[in-house]
Amino acid sequence: MDEMSFDSYLLKKKIDSKEFAKGDPEQFQSFKQLFDQVHPDSFTAQKLFLINKVRRTFPLKEEEETKVAKKPMMRPKIAKPKTN
Secondary structure, eight states, X not given: XXXXXXXXXXXXXXXXXXXXXHHOHHHHXXXXXXXXXXXXXXXXXXXXXXXXXXXXXSBOOOOOOOOOOOOOOOOOOOOXXXXX
């Protein structure tokens, strides 16, 4: 089974690991130490509310993706029966 690293876990949770380590090194180390001891799902269950707080404090800055404009969908044309 492939083990997940703490940095890849933070990336998955959309947390900037470098900023987190610089901004709050004590909490970063305590999280890392616990993460190395338990399963990622167990870590998430234990620290869910703290992870959300950290995510808001140190969000991952994603590169802006260029969105492709979609063509508007055509409405289906319903053939009406001719009446004489």
